[in-house]
Amino acid sequence: MGMKEDAISDFRLRRGSPGGAFLSLCTALVKYIMIPLGLLSLLGSLANGLSSGSGLDFGTVIDQLAVYLDRLMVYAIPLIILAIPLGFYPKGNYARIPFKLVYGLYLALLLLMFTDGGVLSISLDGSALGAGEISGVRVDLRIQAVIYILALISVVKAFMAFAEFGSYRKDYLDSLAEKAGDSEE
Amino acid sequence: MKAFVGLMKLATTVVTFALVVMLVIAILPIAAGGISPGETTDMTATVEDGELRLTGGLSITSSLNEDVEDVRIRMYSQSESGTLDIMDSAVTLAAGGTTEVPIDVRVPIAEAVVYMINANADKEAPGIGLPVTVSIDGTYFHRMLGFGFALDYEVPLSESGTISVDSVRNAAGEVSRVDVDIGGLSDSDMVSQFIPEGTQEATVSVGGSEVTVSLERTGGSAKVTVSGGDSLKQTLDALLDAAEAGDEITFEYAGETVAMTAEGLEDLVSVLRDLVDKASEAGVI
Numbered sequence: 001m002g003m004k005e006d007a008i009s010d011f012r013l014r015r016g017s018p019g020g021a022f023l024s025l026c027t028a029l030v031k032y033i034m035i036p037l038g039l040l041s042l043l044g045s046l047a048n049g050l051s052s053g054s055g056l057d058f059g060t061v062i063d064q065l066a067v068y069l070d071r072l073m074v075y076a077i078p079l080i081i082l083a084i085p086l087g088f089y090p091k092g093n094y095a096r097i098p099f100k101l102v103y104g105l106y107l108a109l110l111l112l113m114f115t116d117g118g119v120l121s122i123s124l125d126g127s128a129l130g131a132g133e134i135s136g137v138r139v140d141l142r143i144q145a146v147i148y149i150l151a152l153i154s155v156v157k158a159f160m161a162f163a164e165f166g167s168y169r170k171d172y173l174d175s176l177a178e179k180a181g182d183s184e185e
Numbered sequence: 186m187k188a189f190v191g192l193m194k195l196a197t198t199v200v201t202f203a204l205v206v207m208l209v210i211a212i213l214p215i216a217a218g219g220i221s222p223g224e225t226t227d228m229t230a231t232v233e234d235g236e237l238r239l240t241g242g243l244s245i246t247s248s249l250n251e252d253v254e255d256v257r258i259r260m261y262s263q264s265e266s267g268t269l270d271i272m273d274s275a276v277t278l279a280a281g282g283t284t285e286v287p288i289d290v291r292v293p294i295a296e297a298v299v300y301m302i303n304a305n306a307d308k309e310a311p312g313i314g315l316p317v318t319v320s321i322d323g324t325y326f327h328r329m330l331g332f333g334f335a336l337d338y339e340v341p342l343s344e345s346g347t348i349s350v351d352s353v354r355n356a357a358g359e360v361s362r363v364d365v366d367i368g369g370l371s372d373s374d375m376v377s378q379f380i381p382e383g384t385q386e387a388t389v390s391v392g393g394s395e396v397t398v399s400l401e402r403t404g405g406s407a408k409v410t411v412s413g414g415d416s417l418k419q420t421l422d423a424l425l426d427a428a429e430a431g432d433e434i435t436f437e438y439a440g441e442t443v444a445m446t447a448e449g450l451e452d453l454v455s456v457l458r459d460l461v462d463k464a465s466e467a468g469v470i
Contacts (some may be wrong), residue, residue: 134338135316141215142324142331146208153197160193167186 007094015095015176016088024087025080032076036069064122071114078106092172097161104158108151118144211326219248220278222319222336225288230378235387235438236291237298237379239271243286245278249325253278256323258286262315264304267455269297271317278323293449294379294438295387295398298409299456301376302365305348306463311369313346313376314339343374352464359416363464365409370402380407387438389445389453392427394420396457417461421454 009015043062082103089095112118120141228241243260247253260272271290278284305313317340324331346369353362370377385400396413414420428434428447436445445453 134336136335136337138333138335139215140331140333141212142333143208143212144331145329146204150201150204153201156193157197160190160197163186163190163193167190 010089010094015090015093016085017090018088020090021084021088024083027087028076028080028083032080033073036073040066040069060124061122068114068120072110075110075114079103079110082106090168090172090175091164092168092170094165097165100161100164101158104154104156104161108154108158111147111151111154115143115147118142118147207326208330211330214249215332220253220321220332220334221246222321222334223283225340226285228288228340228375230375232294232379232381232385233291235294235436235441235443237294239288239290239292241288243272243288243319244283245276245286245321246283247278248281249278250280251325252280253323253325256321259320259322260288260317261320262300262304262317264300264316265459267452267459269300269452293387293436293443293445293453294385294400295389296449296453296456297379298400299398299411299453299460301342302348302350302367302409303456303459303463305346306350306365306460308348311345311347312341313343313348313367313374314341340375342376343370345369345371346374346376350460350464352461355415357416359418360461360464361412361415361417363411363417363460365411365460367407367409368405370405370407377402385439387436389424389437389450390435391424391450392430392432394423394427396420396424398457411457411460418458421457421461424450425454 043065046062082099085099086096086103089099120143121138123136123138125136223244223246226242226244228239231238231240243258245258254277255275256278257275258272259270262269262271269292271292272286272288274286276284276286301313301315304316316337318335318337320333320335322331322333346367349366349368351364351366352360353364355361367376367380370380380400380402382402382404384402387398387400389396394414396411396417399408399410399412401408401410411417414423428450434445434447434450436443436449
């Protein structure tokens with residue numbers, strides 16, 4: 001008695017691996033939550049060191065940079081959720097395609113959203129600059145070119161779901177047949 | 186096929202990593218204050234041919250390890266009256282050094298004085314200043330990354346100067362004359378350089394309509410009077426309408442005729458309108 005090989009049956013829970021899902025979830029949590037939190041903590045300690053003695057309130061600078069990291073963490077929640085089925089279904093499984101496709105496309109969108117389309121801005125008013133004639137400073141970093149290339153790479157990665165499926169389908173079916181054989185024995 | 190997928194994954198990972206590293210390396214010097222405009226140096230204000238001429242220099246320090254070409258540097262003052270351009274030039278910022286950018290700008294004296302009045306009329310504490318913004322925009326790293334830097338500060342024109350605005354109105358209650366009293370000036374104040382002792386008069390006329398800005402300085406005080414017709418606002422509108430119709434623009438300062446463009450007239454009318462609005466809110470003489 002062989003295993004069914006249609007797309008719908010590939011979505012069955014017994015076709016996935018809970019261990020893989022857990023590993024993928026942990027990786028996503030590290031990438032989108034732990035690393036930004038670590039960066040926030042690092043920036044906070046840097047700000048304390050830089051502020052002492054200088055007239056500039058680096059706390060305000062850090063607060064504004066933190067907004068981008070906060071935004072990254074919030075916008076990345078769908079990616080963290082998508083990472084679970086992505087890790088759950090093995091390569092060569094039909095069910096992996098839609099999740100990988102959506103993951104890649106959303107990642108491209110996230111890059112554009114959390115960087116405001118590739119323009120990072122920091123503004124300081126007089127209170128953050130200490131005493132003096134300077135009443136405000138604004139710094140814009142325009143990184144559109146890099147962000148658009150990174151977004152394009154994410155889109156390419158998304159469509160690689162089909163190539164990955166084609167490459168690993170035979171291995172996947174072989175492993176299914178092997179499992180079926182083992183259970184019959 | 187598997188090799189292709191593997192190679193594609195490797196390639197996208199390597200490119201992503203390279204881009205992120207490049208981004209960090211390129212952004213850190215800018216974020217750490219790699220480009221910073223310094224103070225303006227040796228700024229002097231003189232009045233020549235009905236224009237306020239500002240000369241001096243602006244030093245910009247760059248700690249980036251590459252020259253940054255085509256950097257646009259603008260220096261302007263922005264207030265409710267609009268924008269007063271002081272400098273707009275393109276320079277190359279030398280790597281790891283200081284670049285001196287010369288400033289040499291001419292602004293019609295009437296426009297400069299009225300602009301200064303508008304920018305300070307609402308102040309309660311003594312002191313006259315000009316809000317100035319220095320903006321630096323450029324691209325680097327093979328034009329892949331760009332930066333914009335804007336610094337707002339106030340150029341002190343007088344430490345103890347005060348400005349009060351009053352108006353004279355016609356029977357219909359419209360402002361027909363604006364009187365501005367500037368007090369508390371000292372000879373060392375920068376404002377004293379462009380409102381010298383004595384009386385100067387600037388008159389702009391187009392197609393029969395005429396507006397006069399009179400500057401009168403006596404010791405530590407000065408008086409600026411703006412007059413023109415029965416209703417200043419209507420006269421200002423008439424000036425623009427006549428200029429649009431192609432009538433000749435005549436601008437006279439201290440008895441001498443000075444060239445004025447249609448754009449120059451628009452700028453002057455804009456600041457004068459703003460002054461009339463402020464005077465409308467002030468008390469009636």
